[in-house]
Amino acid sequence: MAERERRVTPPYGGVFVPRSQVLDADGVGRALVRIAHEVLERNSGVDDLVVVGLQTGGVPLAERLADELERIEGSEVPVGTLDVAFYRDDIGLRPVLPEAATEIPVDLGGRTVVLVDDVLFTGRTVRAALDALTDFGRPRAVQLAVMVDRGHRELPIRPDYVGKNLPTRRDEVVDVSLDGVHIGELVKR
């Protein structure tokens, strides 16, 4: 896969150089299909469900997950995007600028939100996302779906749906896209 610029992944800025592939595009696709079935099983359908992708890595996954849910159930699932820059607890420690748009298409009050991100690491992004969500209403429940759980949690947060559990070293970087999951390093330019 092509080298990808990673601006927000610690240590903040550089080019991702992949070392090995963990999942290929088909693997990511199969994981999303399985997660879609798990979501439907847990929630008995898609009534009052909203899928929200975290900017930027969670957004394409959220769209694919919503597509799968629609394909299986035959009814439409609203998809939103969320940028958590203004809710992060590391504002002041490093430059935190929003990367892309927040767009929540429906009032979240009374709905079940499936929050989607690419990689679950320290849990701080998810903590910020939970804060942000409450500004759009009071969801009945929030569930967390991630493509990769790489461990090293710093907060009491756990995912409800996991594409792949992946033990990592702290200094490694995990890159997720619809093309696959790779482990590698961030090279400073």
Add this chain to the structure above:
Amino acid sequence: MRHLLSIADLGRVGIEGVLRLTDSFVEVSARRIPKVPALRGKTVATVFYEDSTRTRVSFETAAKRLSADTMTVTVGTSSVNKGESLRDTAETLDAMGVDALVVRHASAGVPFQVANWVEASVVNAGDGWHEHPTQALLDCYTISERLGTLQDKRIAIVGDIKHSRVARSNVLAFSLLGAEVTLVGPKTLLPPNLERWPVEVSSDLDAVLPKVDVAYLLRLQSERQTEALIPSLREYTATYGLTRDRARLLRDEAIVMHAGPMNRGVELAPEVADSDVSVITRQVANGVAVRMAVLYLLLSGDGEAPIDGG
């Protein structure tokens, strides 16, 4: 970025960075709960030595929507009345741990001077006839919101250019973003040394209006009449006011702007100000979001936030 004193400090890249960040704060402002915790624990003080409603309220709203605490220092109620010097006032606020001072003063250069005295970030909210950078930023945002871009757009700034800090900041910002600016006004209200400005100059509003994408009206400061710079308000309106008849000269997609407070019926006819061509209320709404972006850039992080966004 530590202070925002002049549009020139930002440059084109800086302005574009602020405008990009403003998009996010426009979205925040449209939420049911238009407030984010980004600047929790920071304190913003507005220090105004000159009357203002919209700018001060706009800055305070912006700070509150970012969860910062706000303080208002106005000359009427402060120790300035007891003869406290500008420097002592600034240093007192600084010693209390205020993180940003939003300063307006009737003399050019005061915010620059204050920035030398304090640890806090200083935002110029208008200094004399000199600059009003956040007004220029919100005007740029409003124009790109309606017209897509400022590149190659033709903008007429009409009226009392000489005494207008809005005109000075806007000429800088508009031309940095690639617009062609024409200044229109009576010779007595044009500043000297215009040959060094990146602008065209005209005194014929009727000839300029059909060519422009933006007609930007400046407030005619009524005290100018007593200085005999214009013969009478009525004659000024007849020659340089955007009357209902004159507004028909504008192209279909053109917009009308005004920094406020406006003298209805003098520089701008009420029917025009309240019509679809006017984006004056958008300017006010965008002002809050732009000032959120400015305060966020100044006060988040260690002042090293990259202005290029991303």
